[in-house]
Amino acid sequence: MSRLGGRLRWETAVTALLVAVFAGGAGFSPDFANGDNLSFALDDLSEIALIALPMTLLVVCGQVDLSVASILGLCSALTGRLWDAGLAIEMIIPLVLLVGVGCGLVNGLLVTRLGLPSLAVTIGTMTLYRGLAYVTLGTGAISEFPVAYTDLATSSVPGTPIPYPIALFAVLAVVTAIVLHATGVGRSLFAIGAQEDAAYFAGIRVKRAKLALFVVSGLVAGFAGVVYTLRYGSARADNGLGLELTVIAAVLLGGIDFDGGRGTLGGVIAAVLLIGLLRNLLMLNDVSTEVQSIVTGLLLIVSVLTPRLIAVAREARGRRRGARTAAPAVVP
Amino acid sequence: MTIRLRAPRRPAAVATAGVLALSLAACGGTTKDSSSRSGKGASGGTASADPNAPLKKGLKLAFLPKQVNNPYETIVDEAGIAAAKEFGGEAKEVGPSDASASSQVSYINTLIQQRHDAILIAANDENAVCGPLKQARSKNIKIVAYDSDTNPQCRDLFINQASSEEIGRSEAKLLAEQIGQEGEIAILSATANATNQNTWIKFMKDELAKPEYSKIKLVKVAYGDDDDQKSFQQTQGLLQAYPNLKGIISPTTVGIAAAARYISASKYKGKVVLTGLGTPDQMRKFVKDGTVKQFELWDPKNLGYLASYAAAALSSGQISGAPGEKFKAGKLGERTIGANGEVILGPPTVFDVKNIDQYHF
Numbered sequence: 001m002s003r004l005g006g007r008l009r010w011e012t013a014v015t016a017l018l019v020a021v022f023a024g025g026a027g028f029s030p031d032f033a034n035g036d037n038l039s040f041a042l043d044d045l046s047e048i049a050l051i052a053l054p055m056t057l058l059v060v061c062g063q064v065d066l067s068v069a070s071i072l073g074l075c076s077a078l079t080g081r082l083w084d085a086g087l088a089i090e091m092i093i094p095l096v097l098l099v100g101v102g103c104g105l106v107n108g109l110l111v112t113r114l115g116l117p118s119l120a121v122t123i124g125t126m127t128l129y130r131g132l133a134y135v136t137l138g139t140g141a142i143s144e145f146p147v148a149y150t151d152l153a154t155s156s157v158p159g160t161p162i163p164y165p166i167a168l169f170a171v172l173a174v175v176t177a178i179v180l181h182a183t184g185v186g187r188s189l190f191a192i193g194a195q196e197d198a199a200y201f202a203g204i205r206v207k208r209a210k211l212a213l214f215v216v217s218g219l220v221a222g223f224a225g226v227v228y229t230l231r232y233g234s235a236r237a238d239n240g241l242g243l244e245l246t247v248i249a250a251v252l253l254g255g256i257d258f259d260g261g262r263g264t265l266g267g268v269i270a271a272v273l274l275i276g277l278l279r280n281l282l283m284l285n286d287v288s289t290e291v292q293s294i295v296t297g298l299l300l301i302v303s304v305l306t307p308r309l310i311a312v313a314r315e316a317r318g319r320r321r322g323a324r325t326a327a328p329a330v331v332p
Numbered sequence: 333m334t335i336r337l338r339a340p341r342r343p344a345a346v347a348t349a350g351v352l353a354l355s356l357a358a359c360g361g362t363t364k365d366s367s368s369r370s371g372k373g374a375s376g377g378t379a380s381a382d383p384n385a386p387l388k389k390g391l392k393l394a395f396l397p398k399q400v401n402n403p404y405e406t407i408v409d410e411a412g413i414a415a416a417k418e419f420g421g422e423a424k425e426v427g428p429s430d431a432s433a434s435s436q437v438s439y440i441n442t443l444i445q446q447r448h449d450a451i452l453i454a455a456n457d458e459n460a461v462c463g464p465l466k467q468a469r470s471k472n473i474k475i476v477a478y479d480s481d482t483n484p485q486c487r488d489l490f491i492n493q494a495s496s497e498e499i500g501r502s503e504a505k506l507l508a509e510q511i512g513q514e515g516e517i518a519i520l521s522a523t524a525n526a527t528n529q530n531t532w533i534k535f536m537k538d539e540l541a542k543p544e545y546s547k548i549k550l551v552k553v554a555y556g557d558d559d560d561q562k563s564f565q566q567t568q569g570l571l572q573a574y575p576n577l578k579g580i581i582s583p584t585t586v587g588i589a590a591a592a593r594y595i596s597a598s599k600y601k602g603k604v605v606l607t608g609l610g611t612p613d614q615m616r617k618f619v620k621d622g623t624v625k626q627f628e629l630w631d632p633k634n635l636g637y638l639a640s641y642a643a644a645a646l647s648s649g650q651i652s653g654a655p656g657e658k659f660k661a662g663k664l665g666e667r668t669i670g671a672n673g674e675v676i677l678g679p680p681t682v683f684d685v686k687n688i689d690q691y692h693f
Contacts, residue, residue: 031445040441088361139524139555141433143459143483146362154463232434234460236525241432283442289400289429 010255010307011267018274025281032284035161041280043154046165046231047072047224047240049272051247052254053169053176054217056268058118059251060180061213062193062260063111066122068221069243070129071103073236075225077133080142080235089149093226100222101215103129108214112207118214126244133237142235153230165227177265189213193260249296250275253303275299381652383659388648391421393640394443396453398480398526399431402558404585404611404632405454407693408479412452412636418662419644421449431523431558433457440464444471450643453487454479458527462486474646478639480528488646488653490674491639493630496528499583499680500535503608504545506626506682507579510605514547515578518570520591520608522558522584532583551577556587563590571600582608588627592618612683612691619685628680633693635677638664642675 026033051068058065075096082092103125110121156163162170180186191199192206200206229235252258253275254268275296282292393416397405409425416423426443428435433456441464443451451468455461455477465475465486475487484490493499507517519536521529533553540548551574556563563586571577571594582588588610595601601623610627618624638661645651645659657669667675683691 031447034445037441037445040438040445044438044441083364086364088363088366090361141457141459141525144364148362150463228434232437232457232460233463234433234457236433236457238432239434280438280442283426283438284445286424286426289427293429 009267010303011264011270014254014267014274014303015270018270018277021274021277021281025277025284029281029284032281037280037284039156039161039163041276042161042166043163043231044280045272045276046153046163046169047228047243048246048250048276049166049169049269050172050220050224050227051217051243052250052268052272053172053265054213054220055247055251056254056256056263056265057176057180057189058213058217059248059256059258060193060260060263061189061210062196063118063210063213064122064248064258065104065107065118065214065217065221066244066248067103067107067125067129068217068224068247069240070126070133071100071218071221072225072228072240072243073238074103074129074133074136075100075222076229076235076239077137077237079226079229081136083145083235084142089146096226097219097222100218100220100225102218103222104215104218105211107218108211111214112211118210130237130241137235137237139237143233145230145233145235150230150233153227165231173265173269180265185209190261193257193262195261246275249300253300255303255307257307258304271303381654381657382649383651383657385649387419387421387644387650388449389420391416391419391449391644391647392447393421393423393450393452393643394446394448395423395425395427395636395639396436396439396443396451397425397427398436398454398456398558399429400425400427401429402431402586403614405479407611407632408454408636408639410636411633412640415637415640415662416644419641421640421644423640431456433460433525436461437464440468444468444473447471448473449647450474450476452476452478452639452643453482455482455527456480456523457525458483474643476639476643476646478635480526482527484672488673489642489669490672491635491642492674492676493528493632493635494678494680495676496531497535499609499628500532501539502628502680502682503532503581503583504536504539506607506628507581507605508540508545508548510607510625511548511578513545516549516551516574516576517579517581518551518574518577519553520563520566520570520580520582520584520587521553521555522587524555526558526584529583536581536583556582556584556590558584558586560586560590563587564594567591567594571595571598571604577604579605579607582606582610584608585610585614585629588624589614589618592623596621596623609680610683611693612688613693615683616688619683619688626682626684628682630677630680631693634664637662638667638675638677642667 031037078096078099079092107122107125110116111118152164157167188204191204192209196206228239250272251268254271256263256268279292395409395412397409413423426439436456440461451473458481462483465482469475476489476491477487478491481490519533540550554566554570556566580591582591588608591606595604595606596618606624607627609629611629615624615627641661651657651659653673655669655671658666661667669675
């Protein structure tokens with residue numbers, strides 16, 4: 001929705017940048033554009049990509065969930081704990097997902113019933129859930145998960161470089177895109193983000209929508225916890241530490257307005273891929289970790305700043321033009 | 333603007349649940365006991381070794397430390413990189429900025445892509461790095477763990493800085509002597525999962541269980557996560573929580589330096605004994621101002637040097653990683669591969685005010 005200059009959409013710019021990085025990478029480094037490497041780079045994005053979907057919906061709605069990485073950690077710790085206790089993995093996964101739903105429900109209830117800002121609530125629960133993760137598993141690690149499942153988390157769909165978690169992400173992304181951009185539900189989320197009171201008076205069940213989004217966010221974060229655990233074959237309470245910031249960075253870079261009400265899921269998907277491929281490309285070229293984080297940071301600042309600057313510039317231009325047309329009327 | 337009244341996002345939620353349910357319903361019960369475990373230590377290489385094979389020229393080695401900018405690991409890696417030049421190879425250091433379990437994984441994948449001959453790794457989590465390391469080995473990339481071991485199935489060799497038993501016991505002894513064999517003590521470790529620290533702590537505890545140390549009580553193992561500030565705060569916390577604390581062992585260079593910095597500026601200076609593993613450059617001023625009397629370490633330069641030669645010997649086919657095989661490690665002379673694919677560097681050096689000025693690392 002946010003437009004650069006005349007017709008160029010922000011998400012088009014991000015997609016163009018993604019294509020440029022990909023093409024540049026393929027030309028620059030022979031190891032970049034081969035199936036193995038792309039499969040690694042994509043697999044590395046699994047949890048970020050999955051969590052970015054509900055996060056997009058939340059931010060469109062003017063909300064944010066900072067507790068996702070902690071829910072991931074808690075679910076990872078719990079997976080390890082239950083596995084160690086001898087439960088079947090097929091039993092553990094639904095249980096853990098239920099815990100994810102529970103975490104999301106707590107967030108949602110605190111936001112909707114007590115009317116607290118989601119930023120404050122989820123900063124609190126971020127610490128709370130991470131604490132619970134440590135209570136669950138202490139500082140140890142559980143490993144030796146069944147190979148059939150760890151393979152599922154790391155291997156690719158036969159004949160493609162696409163890892164299974166990313167294939168699942170693709171399916172969910174299509175579903176989310178349809179919901180957000182082609183249904184009344186999606187339109188009501190944009191309406192809530194743009195003007196919550198107006199949306200309420202237009203008859204949208206604002207609280208119910210928010211509550212549902214937090215629950216879905218918890219569910220997906222919990223699922224990402226299972227994916228993370230199986231992908232690394234190691235359940236730990238500190239798994240995914242700091243991941244929420246990468247997710248939010250991707251959402252903002254994707255052109256979702258942090259104040260809510262604007263943006264497209266396509267932009268976010270392009271941004272997730274851009275962050276992942278850029279990181280992979282920098283690594284392949286032995287760029288140090290410090291420079292990598294500087295690049296990601298700058299990209300984020302530019303993404304937040306550019307639309308604002310353009311808006312300010314356009315406003316200034318509009319005012320000048322307004323003054324010029326008004327001038328003859330003043331002078332007799 | 334028309335807005336339809338509907339339950340928000342239900343289709344997506346249902347779809348999500350559906351996909352998950354499908355993935356769940358696929359199999360019967362897989363539990364820890366039923367899932368097959370490959371218990372066999374596959375640390376030996378498959379190719380037969382030729383002890384007389386010359387070291388290949390132009391080998392590409394990569395050091396992957398727990399985190400970059402850790403002064404200790406920088407020394408190890410730089411010495412390893414210098415050693416590679418001796419045998420005509422090239423080496424580099426890459427790694428994550430945080431010492432988390434998963435951060436090394438993407439680096440291993442990158443190194444596989446760059447087609448290195450060997451990866452030398454100090455593991456943050458012995459299992460989290462296993463998958464990609466196995467993948468590297470399947471592409472004939474040799475894996476040498478140093479400083480902190482991986483699961484033995486996932487590497488060819490582990491270069492042990494000193495026998496873990498010797499380090500653990502000697503640190504406990506150093507502290508016990510200084511506190512007169514009695515009083516409360518604590519340990520300030522790195523991350524709770526650091527393989528090496530945990531092994532040393534196990535042997536410290538075992539040493540302290542001996543009758544001559546019966547009056548020593550280990551009150552707490554604290555974790556500073558190899559983060560300077562966190563280690564500093566943990567030291568402060570330990571000293572406040574246990575006012576009778578007589579001594580702290582910090583088996584990590586980051587931890588001991590942070591603890592020394594806190595103690596040297598506090599009322600505990602000269603009263604609480606601090607020992608553990610530190611580098612002479614970091615600890616020099618604390619030894620000279622009396623905060624620390626003795627600490628120990630192996631020579632990290634030799635560790636990097638040995639690791640480099642071991643990787644070259646593997647990649648050149650001199651050794652396959654099987655116990656009993658021998659290889660020449662430049663100026664260090666011959667080393668023999670021990671049980672479990674381990675190569676031991678040698679006993680640690682104790683540093684004090686008398687000898688510290690002879691060491692610069």
